[in-house]
Amino acid sequence: MTRPRPPLPVDDPRHGTTNGYGNLGCRCAACRAAHAANHKKYMERKRASGEVVGLHGSSVAYDSGCRCDTCRLAHNERSVEKKRRIRERRAGGDS
Template sequence: MTFDASRYADLLEEAHRAFLEDTAYAIALAEDASAMKTRQENRDDPDQLRTDVLRLHAQGAGLGEIQRVVHASRESVAEVLKDAPARPGGAFPTVNKSSTSNTPAPKPVTRSKRLRKWKPEPLAPDDPRHGTNNGYVNYRCRCDPCGEARKTFRRRLKENPAGRAKSSEHGTRSRYARGCRCDDCKHAATSAARADRDRKREGGGNTTPEH
């Protein structure tokens, strides 16, 4: 069986189209194209095929697994292995499909559980960070001044969340939109809505000035 470059190109093009419709089908087509190319490379360079088969065998891969990795027939793999030494008993029984590449071994890394979590030192009595939100949150100080600073910070944050304008005065439409239902704010919202309707009838815009 000779390498069909036209068929190989057709498989790649069909795989590209299939990615837009059925990813699983596209992957299968791409794998078929890759296998076709690998088989041709094996025929062109039998010495490389023999090298790959023997290396995978030494790593502990079985006959079927070697066949899947190098995309060679079972008979071709068996022919290479007929004079090969026995597979080492302690070898790992599986091999990654990409093991035919000359990928270097991974470098050892420090396991995260060995890293010590940072723990802040207690603030000294005369530390200027006492009485601040930073002292309460980042340095875990629970003295009365730091506790009051935290309460003040949270209260201000609730009244004026980040990214929002400062709270409007009572008796305005924007204050009503933020949830206030006092008489002044309800009156302002009603008046603004009425003004919007009047402008729509007159064919004007829908922008209402702050009241």
């Protein structure tokens, strides 16, 4: 089990960077947004090149552009589970 990292100081210039999110473990809104933008560009490059990321039968392969039945099923299962967790959180059941 990894130990939690101490949060970045509020005035740290690394806030809002992919380094802040990925290497330093910061999860502030700015770092999350930088990571999301970087990941979106990465997935767009993979889709444009036709390269499938991950193994077939995974949601990651579906996200990178594979639409085979196995990847579609994995993506749907992940989506259903994610929506279930969101409903539980909204209902107050922390799981």
